[in-house]
Amino acid sequence: xxxxxxxxxxxxxxxxxxxxxxxxxxxxxxxxxxxxxxxxxxxxxxxxxxxxxxxxxxxxxxxxxxxxxxxxxxxxxxxxxxxxxxxxxxxxxxxxxxxxxxxxxxxxxxxxxxxxxxxxxxxxxxxxxxxxxxxxxxxxxxxxxxxxxxxxxxxxxxxxxxxxxxxxxxxxxxxxxxxxxxxxxxxxxxxxxxxxxxxxxxxxxxxxxxxxxxxxxxxxxxxxxxxxxxxxxxxxxxxxxxxxxxxxxxxxxxxxxxxxxxxxxxxxxxxxxxxxxxxxxxxxxxxxxxxxxxxxxxxxxxxxxxxxxxxxxxxxxxxxxxxxxxxxxxxxxxxxxxxxxxxxxxxxxxxxxxxxxxxxxxxxxxxxxxxxxxxxxxx
Amino acid sequence: xxxxxxxxxxxxxxxxxxxxxxxxxxxxxxxxxxxxxxxxxxxxxxxxxxxxxxxxxxxxxxxxxxxxxxxxxxxxxxxxxxxxxxxxxxxxxxxxxxxxxxxxxxxxxxxxxxxxxxxxxxxxxxxxxxxxxxxxxxxxxxxxxxxxxxxxxxxxxxxxxxxxxxxxxxxxxxxxxxxxxxxxxxxxxxxxxxxxxxxxxxxxxxxxxxxxxxxxxxxxxxxxxxxxxxxxxxxxxxxxxxxxxxxxxxxxxxxxxxxxxxxxxxxxxxxxxxxxxxxxxxxxxxxxxxxxxxxxxxxxxxxxxxxxxxxxxxxxxxxxxxxxxxxxxxxxxxxxxxxxxxxxxxxxxxxxxxxxxxxxxxxxxxxxxxxxxxxxxxx
Numbered sequence: 001x002x003x004x005x006x007x008x009x010x011x012x013x014x015x016x017x018x019x020x021x022x023x024x025x026x027x028x029x030x031x032x033x034x035x036x037x038x039x040x041x042x043x044x045x046x047x048x049x050x051x052x053x054x055x056x057x058x059x060x061x062x063x064x065x066x067x068x069x070x071x072x073x074x075x076x077x078x079x080x081x082x083x084x085x086x087x088x089x090x091x092x093x094x095x096x097x098x099x100x101x102x103x104x105x106x107x108x109x110x111x112x113x114x115x116x117x118x119x120x121x122x123x124x125x126x127x128x129x130x131x132x133x134x135x136x137x138x139x140x141x142x143x144x145x146x147x148x149x150x151x152x153x154x155x156x157x158x159x160x161x162x163x164x165x166x167x168x169x170x171x172x173x174x175x176x177x178x179x180x181x182x183x184x185x186x187x188x189x190x191x192x193x194x195x196x197x198x199x200x201x202x203x204x205x206x207x208x209x210x211x212x213x214x215x216x217x218x219x220x221x222x223x224x225x226x227x228x229x230x231x232x233x234x235x236x237x238x239x240x241x242x243x244x245x246x247x248x249x250x251x252x253x254x255x256x257x258x259x260x261x262x263x264x265x266x267x268x269x270x271x272x273x274x275x276x277x278x279x280x281x282x283x284x285x286x287x288x289x290x291x292x293x294x295x296x297x298x299x300x301x302x303x304x305x306x307x308x309x310x311x312x313x314x315x316x317x318x319x320x321x322x323x324x325x326x327x328x329x330x331x332x333x334x335x336x337x338x339x340x341x342x343x344x345x346x347x348x349x350x351x352x353x354x355x356x357x358x359x360x361x362x363x364x365x366x367x368x369x370x371x372x373x374x375x376x377x378x379x
Numbered sequence: 380x381x382x383x384x385x386x387x388x389x390x391x392x393x394x395x396x397x398x399x400x401x402x403x404x405x406x407x408x409x410x411x412x413x414x415x416x417x418x419x420x421x422x423x424x425x426x427x428x429x430x431x432x433x434x435x436x437x438x439x440x441x442x443x444x445x446x447x448x449x450x451x452x453x454x455x456x457x458x459x460x461x462x463x464x465x466x467x468x469x470x471x472x473x474x475x476x477x478x479x480x481x482x483x484x485x486x487x488x489x490x491x492x493x494x495x496x497x498x499x500x501x502x503x504x505x506x507x508x509x510x511x512x513x514x515x516x517x518x519x520x521x522x523x524x525x526x527x528x529x530x531x532x533x534x535x536x537x538x539x540x541x542x543x544x545x546x547x548x549x550x551x552x553x554x555x556x557x558x559x560x561x562x563x564x565x566x567x568x569x570x571x572x573x574x575x576x577x578x579x580x581x582x583x584x585x586x587x588x589x590x591x592x593x594x595x596x597x598x599x600x601x602x603x604x605x606x607x608x609x610x611x612x613x614x615x616x617x618x619x620x621x622x623x624x625x626x627x628x629x630x631x632x633x634x635x636x637x638x639x640x641x642x643x644x645x646x647x648x649x650x651x652x653x654x655x656x657x658x659x660x661x662x663x664x665x666x667x668x669x670x671x672x673x674x675x676x677x678x679x680x681x682x683x684x685x686x687x688x689x690x691x692x693x694x695x696x697x698x699x700x701x702x703x704x705x706x707x708x709x710x711x712x713x714x715x716x717x718x719x720x721x722x723x724x725x726x727x728x729x730x731x732x733x734x735x736x737x738x739x740x741x742x743x744x745x746x747x748x749x750x751x752x753x754x755x756x757x758x
Binding site for chain 1: 525526534535537577578579591593595596598600601602603604605606607608609610612613614615616617618621623626675676679680682683684686687688689690691713716717718719720721724
């Protein structure tokens with residue numbers, strides 16, 4: 001960072017304006033941000049020199065004077081999210097303009113000792129590919145289910161069968177690019193960043209476990225140690241009482257819906273969820289009952305979340321999203337029935353498939369630049 | 380406010396330093412805040428002129444040079460909290476130095492139509508008494524159980540039997556002092572402000588209902604509409620399933636512990652709680668069982684809170700605090716057993732009796748001044 005604090009703050013103001021509003025003329029940036037036109041010209045000139053912005057013929061929302069607008073430049077930088085699930089790895093990269101430039105899936109057996117080696121190898125291959133595209137990697141974030149501490153160590157991940165794995169350290173030491181920021185964080189929080197659409201909203205994961213990423217009062221809820229959102233453990237009763245995961249989890253759903261399904265095959269839930277969808281579409285009564293029960297219990301769990309944090313939106317992710325046409329109608333009456341405050345959260349399905357957390361991990365590095373915390377400019 | 384923004388910000392810096400550190404010399408304030416000594420002298424001079432600070436002979440933690448220290452001045456201003464419960468009203472005032480200068484309790488039948496009249500009358504008497512003490516009232520906050528919107532209207536309070544009562548408006552229009560700020564807010568959040576002792580902590584009320592005030596990442600959790608902390612509604616099961624209030628509430632505890640107690644007398648829970656304590660001390664087996672069951676269920680509910688928000692401290696308030704010697708040992712194993720993250724929140728009893736929310740309501744007005752949002756100086 002070769003700029004003063006004020007300069008860096010103003011560069012960030014311009015970047016955030018373009019991130020939110022799309023291509024804009026310098027005059028529009030000045031009018032909207034309150035910076036004067038000469039300052040905006042100087043700032044955009046610097047950002048173009050450093051390949052964070054580019055000139056564009058179209059301002060996106062006005063006619064005439066082509067060539068006067070600027071836009072985020074995706075050609076020079078990219079950021080990577082690498083999502084670790086019990087049954088698969090997903091690598092995703094976005095360029096600085098936010099366009100997805102890479103999406104890879106790999107099967108994984110997370111509980112084996114070889115899992116970390118496969119994660120490191122995929123991280124290296126992804127970074128190499130992004131560089132081959134001509135882009136510098138701004139950062140890489142590992143998205144993990146369970147408890148991840150502030151150093152990026154996975155303290156406890158029941159879904160992965162891990163405890164005390166220094167995943168961030170292992171990956172960071174294998175990627176020897178100066179200035180590349182490597183972080184690790186809970187997947188649900190990262191998915192909430194990718195799905196952010198309100199100042200108070202919740203993303204609910206539906207894979208091998210249930211976790212929640214909470215954006216409260218505009219910020220991702222961190223808590224004392226970062227160990228938030230463990231809603232799968234919700235229970236009211238003595239030890240051994242059914243938890244929210246037992247009542248509304250995806251794997252318990254599959255076991256109830258498809259009693260003949262080979263349990264060993266459930267390391268990868270996707271084929272089973274596909275089968276549930278096929279049989280639900282065919283009107284299979286047992287499958288529809290299992291879906292309805294799952295939706296009802298999920299609604300009860302989401303009512304706990306809503307009574308506590310008063311979100312305006314709850315986004316159902318992962319396999320819940322694929323099953324949303326059955327889950328949401330069953331969940332909504334339970335959610336409404338258990339809420340003290342009328343007119344609570346709207347329940348919607350994620351459209352980000354199984355890689356919302358990978359996207360959130362990548363986006364988090366763009367947000368670091370946009371906020372001025374980490375400007376990839378060495379002037 | 381007759382000052383520039385920078386001046387107001389610096390005045391607030393000095394006030395916050397003294398609020399945190401107690402009486403200090405001007406040199407110590409300059410060293411700690413980074414303001415230069417001439418600026419500190421000018422700021423303290425203004426604050427003394429406006430009776431927010433006073434000279435004091437003792438700096439509190441150093442010997443010699445008497446007369447060089449300044450301290451918060453409690454003589455000119457005070458703030459009021461008025462806590463509305465189902466069975467009583469509590470009025471509390473603190474001076475600007477944070478010393479309690481008034482504490483009144485009044486019996487109340489909240490469900491009667493006369494309740495708001497009694498609240499207004501108590502607010503007026505309290506303000507009058509504070510003025511008779513020679514103090515200007517900075518503000519008055521009404522602390523209410525249930526859902527209170529941002530305009531200070533009580534949308535729904537099951538504990539009071541109220542819906543859509545514009546309590547703030549009724550009280551504000553009856554207190555005709557220019558500049559007096561009147562607000563209304565949920566009691567649990569205000570109690571959390573009074574008990575604030577960590578960046579992530581929770582206050583749990585135990586009166587006619589159970590509510591939580593959550594301080595997360597240093598700020599009181601507000602949510603989309605301010606309708607947070609409704610933990611008494613926690614349930615996992617279809618409508619009609621027992622809620623956390625059914626399982627761990629104070630009134631259900633009293634009904635189980637004292638089956639012969641006249642239910643009509645439970646409008647005021649304090650005598651019943653006293654009787655529970657007497658019989659528990661005498662070793663009454665049924666009472667001890669009821670206390671243990673209540674503590675266990677409360678621990679399960681607090682585990683839900685902890686798994687979600689990862690607090691470092693949970694403060695049990697009101698009647699839970701009076702019963703803490705039985706409740707906490709029963710709750711702790713359940714809390715630990717249901718937590719995914721080892722080493723979770725410490726469970727402690729409030730020492731603020733039944734008026735933590737009144738205190739928090741009063742303190743909130745001192746914080747408005749300390750933060751520079753509302754400087755009672757007309758220069």
